[in-house]
Amino acid sequence: MLMDSKELRINIAKLLKKHFSQERISVHLKLALGEEGIYESPEGKNFIIALLLESAPDGIRVRGTVKGGIQMECARCLEPYEHQIDLSIDDFFCQPHLPLMTESGGLEGEVEISGEDSYLLEGDYIDLNDLLNDYLILALPMKRLCDSDCKGICPRCGTNLNVSSCECRDDYVDTRLEKLRQWLDREGV
Ligand SMILES: [Zn+2]
Numbered sequence: 753m754l755m756d757s758k759e760l761r762i763n764i765a766k767l768l769k770k771h772f773s774q775e776r777i778s779v780h781l782k783l784a785l786g787e788e789g790i791y792e793s794p795e796g797k798n799f800i801i802a803l804l805l806e807s808a809p810d811g812i813r814v815r816g817t818v819k820g821g822i823q824m825e826c827a828r829c830l831e832p833y834e835h836q837i838d839l840s841i842d843d844f845f846c847q848p849h850l851p852l853m854t855e856s857g858g859l860e861g862e863v864e865i866s867g868e869d870s871y872l873l874e875g876d877y878i879d880l881n882d883l884l885n886d887y888l889i890l891a892l893p894m895k896r897l898c899d900s901d902c903k904g905i906c907p908r909c910g911t912n913l914n915v916s917s918c919e920c921r922d923d924y925v926d927t928r929l930e931k932l933r934q935w936l937d938r939e940g941v
């Protein structure tokens with residue numbers, strides 16, 4: 753289940769009446785993205801979606817910014833942290849049916865645009881949910897770290913090493929390395 757907010761379905765009847773007219777929209781909402789809403793806005797903080805819609809003869813151009821935090825868990829220390837997203841959007845929604853012109857400029861019929869590689873207008877509405885889902889999923893980090901210098905947790909005692917240190921670090925020996933050391937001793941290397 754991806755983001756599906758009614759507030760992102762916007763009536764554009766007025767924009768469609770006149771080419772190159774513009775409308776600003778600003779939506780503040782709590783983000784819930786991914787299966788069962790695994791990516792969420794932190795408590796009490798909204799995503800801010802500020803876009804300029806502009807009508808063109810063949811559709812609506814959408815430009816603007818999407819900003820906000822997403823609650824995540826650090827892969828090293830397992831503590832929750834807030835990942836900041838700051839996206840620039842510049843995209844286009846096509847009319848599902850475009851008039852097909854003959855070479856002399858006459859109207860020949862209509863072509864149907866497939867919805868696979870472009871966003872489509874739905875009558876007098878533009879639905880920004882799919883567009884925002886596509887942009888946000890690409891903006892999620894591959895490596896989830898609260899900080900690039902996060903020290904993680906001690907594999908022995910579980911202490912969060914960003915917060916405090918523990919005694920087991922110095923005598924912690926990788927068992928594979930220990931076997932190698934014993935072999936080297938035996939061989940007298
Ligand atoms: Zn961390």
Ligand SMILES: [Zn+2]
Binds near residue numbers: 907909918
């Ligand atoms: Zn420890």
